[in-house]
Structure formats: structure tokens, C-alpha cells
Amino acid sequence: MKTMLLRSRLFDIEQESIAPIPEEARHGRSRELFTIWFGMNMTPLTVVTGATATTLLGLPMAGALLAILLGHALGGIGMALHAAQGPQLGVPQMLQARGQFGSRGASLIVLVAILMFVGYFSSNLIVSSDSITALLPEANGTGMIIGCAVLSFVIAAFGYNLVRKVTELGAYMVGALVLVSFVALFAGGDFWAQMNHGEFTWTGFLAMLAIGIVWQLTYAPYVSDYSRYMPAKTGTTGAFWGTYLGCVLSSALLMILGSGVGIAVAGADTMTGLNGILGPVLGAVVLVGFAFVAAAGNSVNAYCSALCALTFVETFFSGWRPGARARLVTSLVLHVLGVGLALAAATSFASSYFSFLSVLLYVLIPWSAVNLVDYYVIRHGSYAVDEFYAPDGGRYGRWNAGSLIVFAIGVLAQVPFMATPFYTGAVAEAMGGIDIAWLVGLSVSALAYIAIARTAPALVRLNPGSITTHAKVAP
Incomplete structure (x- = not known):
């Protein structure tokens, strides 16, 4: 009976969209968040990104290992603090941004999030297709991209429960394949012979x-989309650690694999190189497994992009409560857009993707800083959730001047420190191309928001009426 109920729940089309999840609909445990996010990163895209360390950036293996582990461990803290908001508020992350930026002000951040989701969706389509064509050069790349998108749409159409289960199964499937890949990599002489190849530079590190x-941090705008279904009793601690450990461990593991493959194959295409290391039979199994899990797991990006798009539209049609049909239509439109972008960008994927990551960093850092400081330091997790949907923005207003000013300050403060393929700021150039814009943006945004909230609380619509309840929010 329990198995039948589980199957029914998996293949029931989700009726909830951007409205608060009622307590009676809450289900799941924090360890399920671990498998969601562990499986989410089990894609060829993660491996290809890791290869950047030893190929494009030219780091030796030891330097690449340290940079990967430290970067994910640090970034994961901010990401998981966003996830910890889900069980308490029960709404999508980007809708919750109305509590800091106002209903109309948050729509600017939502647009950036949509761009991010569609960008990652398209990137996963390209790399999934490349995994198949590396194995079967005669395969039609366009057909592979469309096929992967169809699989993603079917899963995303059913909604949260099926998306969660698919990523969980992907965690086990590709997790085993990754272990096999590491064994094959370490067993080959090319990796050990080239392990110290490259030069440690602070720029590369x-x-x-x-x-x-x-x-x-690019997961920060949608980690709460999955923790929002957790019962309120899950608390911030369970949501934090379930998300943090799953996302950090999987992404770091696969990027380390990618950096090792990058060294062993000396600049060849990463997935083709991995196929060569594994051999024809094992390589086929691993690449097909990667491609399938990436295509299926891409439903996470598709599902969240649909929630963001619905949030954006609802901003200008207050009182509208989108249901399953609206989510399905929106998801279909975004899938078509993602396929179009994938087909257009496939010929220059590597350089386009690296630039894409750089731009996201500069935009997301100030938003993340404002959100986390407001939630954990200023309001202590207390929001009037119903007023997120008020036609006039409720107590949070349509435009939160203070938050938007801080956001602009945070973005502008990073400009002299930027080092991208298309622009290098004066300070970054003087530092030999070292990019610390993320650190500047995080620090400036956090401090500026605290200063405004303490000295001019009206600018961020902070008043005694803003606090209705108090909850323990520290992870």
C-alpha cells in the first residue's frame, strides 16, 4: 500500500506553484535534500567546469584541488543559508525576495534568476549532447539536444515529487560511475605523469x-524551491546541512575528476578524454549514464525557471494564483527557449559559458548578501508571508529603495575588481588579473545593508509592524 501511494504521488501532476505550501501538504526529511542536491551536480557540465582548473587556468593538480575544495566549501555556506529559509516560509526563494526588494523591485532579481536557470538548462543540454556524440560521432547533435529537452520537460511537468525522485536516483547511479571513473583515472599512468604539470599562479587559483x-551561489535563487516542501519542524539546521553536504560534496567531487581528466588528456575535449581513459565498454556506460542523468536532472532548472517566470508575471497581475496549467505552459515555453539557446551557443560553448559564470557572480553576490543579512541579522526570519502577494506589496511595498540602492552599490563596487574575458577593471589589472570582485561585492553589500537598516530603517521598510513572530534561524 505504501509503495502504491508513493507511485501515485510521484506521477500526480503537482497543483502547487508559487503560493505558500500549506502545512498539510508538507512532507519529506532533510536527508532527502542531500540526495536532491548530490544528484543535481552529477552531470557532465560539472566535470567540464572542473577541467577548467588544469586546462584553461593551467594549475597543477594540487593547486586545482585546493581551489576547488575551498571555493565550494565557502560558497556552499551562503547557498545553504538560503535553503534553510524554505521550511519556515514555505515559498519559492525568488518570491521571498519581495521581503527585501518589494514586489516590483524583486522582479529585477527574478529576471536575472530566469536568465541563470535558462542558461544552465541550455549548458546542460549542450554537454549532455556532447557526451553522446563523443561516444557516437555519427549521432545528430541537434537531435540529442531536443531529445534531452523532451525528457526534462516530461519530468518537470509532473512537478516537485518526480523531480526530487529522479535526482535522487541519479545520485546513486552516477555516484557509482564517478567512483569507477576515479579508479580508471588513477590506474592510468598519464595522470600521475602529468600531475605536477602546469604552474601555480594566484590569478588561476x-x-x-x-x-x-x-x-x-547560482543555486541560491532556488534551493528554497525544494526545501519549502519540508515540514516546518525540519528547522533550519536540517535544511542547511542536508543541502550543504549534498551540493558541496557532489560538485567538488566531479570538478576534481574533471581537473584530473584535464591533466591526463592534455587539453583534449574533457568528455572525449574521459571516454578514452575508461575504454570503449566502460566509457560507453559512463557517458550514457552521465548524459541520461544530466538530461533528467535538468528538470530541476526547468522546474525552478517556471516558478520564477510565474513569480515575475504575478508581480504585474496581483491576485492571480497560477495553477498546474500555467506552470505546464510556462515550462514548455522555457524549454523551447532553452533549446534555441543551446543550438545557437553550441559552436562557441566553452568561452560563452566561462563568461556566463563570471557575469552571474557579479550580479548574484549583492542579492545574496542583502537577502541573508535581512533574513538572519535584521528580521530574524520573521516575515508576513501573505503580504508578499498583496497588490501594493503590503508592508514591503512595491519598491524597496534601500535594498535596491545597496544592490546597485554592490554591483558597482565590483567593477574595478572584475577580470572577465570582455572587461578587466583597473584594480584587477594592477593586481595581475586577480579577481576578488566577489569578495568586495559580498562585503560592501552586507555592510551597506546593515548600515542602512540601522540608521535609516524606513528605507528598507523596517518598523515594529514588520516583525510578527520570532524564530531561531541559526544553522
Whole structure:
């Protein structure tokens, strides 16, 4: 009977969308968050990104290992603190941003999040397709991209429960394949012979460190989309550690594999190189497994992009409560858009993707700083959730001037420290191309928001009426 109920729940089309999840609909345990996020990173894209450390950035293996571990460990803290908000508030992360930026002000951040989700969706389509064409050169790349998108749409259409179960199964499937890949990598002589190849530079190290940090922070706009279904009793501690350990361990593990493959194959295509290391039979199993899990797991990006798009539209049609049909139509439109972007970007994927990550970092850091400081330091997790949906923004207003000012300050403060393929700031150039813009943006945004909240609370719509309840929020 329990198995039948589980199957029914998995294949029932989710009716909830961006409205608060009622307590009677809450289910799951924090350890399930671990498998969601462990499985989410089990994709070829993670391996390819890790190879950047030893190929594009030229680091030796030891330097790459340290940068990857440190970057993910640091970035994961901010990411998981966002996830810890879900069980208490029960709403999607980007909708919760209305508590800091106002209903209309948050729509600016939502647009950035949609761009991010569609970008990652398209990137996963490309790398999944490349995994298959590396194995079967005669396979049609366009057909592979469309096929992967169809699989993602079917899973995302059913909604939260099926998406969660698919990523959980992917964690076990590809986790085993990754262990096999490490054994094959270490058994080959090329890895050990080339292990010290490359040169440690602070520019390369800090660039890879920043990639690890932004990799984690790009999940920040939607980790609460999954923890929001957890019962309120899950608390912030369970949601924090379940998400943190799952996301950090899987992404760091696969990026380390990618950096090792990058050294062993001396600049060849990463997935093709991995196939060569594994041999024809084992390579086929691993690449097909990676491609399938990446295509299925891409439903996470698709599901969350649909929630963001619905949040954006609802901003201008207050009182509208989108249901399952609206979510399905929105998801279909975004899948079509993602396929179009994947087909257009496939020919220049590597350089386009690296630039994409860089831009995301500069935009997401100020938003993340404002959100976390407001939630944990200023309001202590206490929000009037119903007023997120008020036509006039309720107590949070349509535009929160203080938060938007801090966001602009945080973005602008990073400009002199930026080091990207298309622009290098004066300070970064003087430092030999070392990029510490993420650190500047985080620090400036956090301090500026605290200063405004303490000295001019009206600017961030902070008053005694803003606090209705208090809860323990420290992880």
C-alpha cells in the first residue's frame, strides 16, 4: 500500500506553484535534500567546469584541488543559508525576495534568476549532447539536444515529487560511475605523469576559487524551491546541512575528476578524454549514464525557471494564483527557449559559458548578501508571508529603495575588481588579473545593508509592524 501511494504521488501532476505550501501538504526529511542536491551536480557540465582548473587556468593538480575544495566549501555556506529559509516560509526563494526588494523591485532579481536557470538548462543540454556524440560521432547533435529537452520537460511537468525522485536516483547511479571513473583515472599512468604539470599562479587559483563560489551561489535563487516542501519542524539546521553536504560534496567531487581528466588528456575535449581513459565498454556506460542523468536532472532548472517566470508575471497581475496549467505552459515555453539557446551557443560553448559564470557572480553576490543579512541579522526570519502577494506589496511595498540602492552599490563596487574575458577593471589589472570582485561585492553589500537598516530603517521598510513572530534561524 505504501509503495502504491508513493507511485501515485510521484506521477500526480503537482497543483502547487508559487503560493505558500500549506502545512498539510508538507512532507519529506532533510536527508532527502542531500540526495536532491548530490544528484543535481552529477552531470557532465560539472566535470567540464572542473577541467577548467588544469586546462584553461593551467594549475597543477594540487593547486586545482585546493581551489576547488575551498571555493565550494565557502560558497556552499551562503547557498545553504538560503535553503534553510524554505521550511519556515514555505515559498519559492525568488518570491521571498519581495521581503527585501518589494514586489516590483524583486522582479529585477527574478529576471536575472530566469536568465541563470535558462542558461544552465541550455549548458546542460549542450554537454549532455556532447557526451553522446563523443561516444557516437555519427549521432545528430541537434537531435540529442531536443531529445534531452523532451525528457526534462516530461519530468518537470509532473512537478516537485518526480523531480526530487529522479535526482535522487541519479545520485546513486552516477555516484557509482564517478567512483569507477576515479579508479580508471588513477590506474592510468598519464595522470600521475602529468600531475605536477602546469604552474601555480594566484590569478588561476583565485579564478578557480571564484568558480567554486559562484557555482554554489547560482543555486541560491532556488534551493528554497525544494526545501519549502519540508515540514516546518525540519528547522533550519536540517535544511542547511542536508543541502550543504549534498551540493558541496557532489560538485567538488566531479570538478576534481574533471581537473584530473584535464591533466591526463592534455587539453583534449574533457568528455572525449574521459571516454578514452575508461575504454570503449566502460566509457560507453559512463557517458550514457552521465548524459541520461544530466538530461533528467535538468528538470530541476526547468522546474525552478517556471516558478520564477510565474513569480515575475504575478508581480504585474496581483491576485492571480497560477495553477498546474500555467506552470505546464510556462515550462514548455522555457524549454523551447532553452533549446534555441543551446543550438545557437553550441559552436562557441566553452568561452560563452566561462563568461556566463563570471557575469552571474557579479550580479548574484549583492542579492545574496542583502537577502541573508535581512533574513538572519535584521528580521530574524520573521516575515508576513501573505503580504508578499498583496497588490501594493503590503508592508514591503512595491519598491524597496534601500535594498535596491545597496544592490546597485554592490554591483558597482565590483567593477574595478572584475577580470572577465570582455572587461578587466583597473584594480584587477594592477593586481595581475586577480579577481576578488566577489569578495568586495559580498562585503560592501552586507555592510551597506546593515548600515542602512540601522540608521535609516524606513528605507528598507523596517518598523515594529514588520516583525510578527520570532524564530531561531541559526544553522
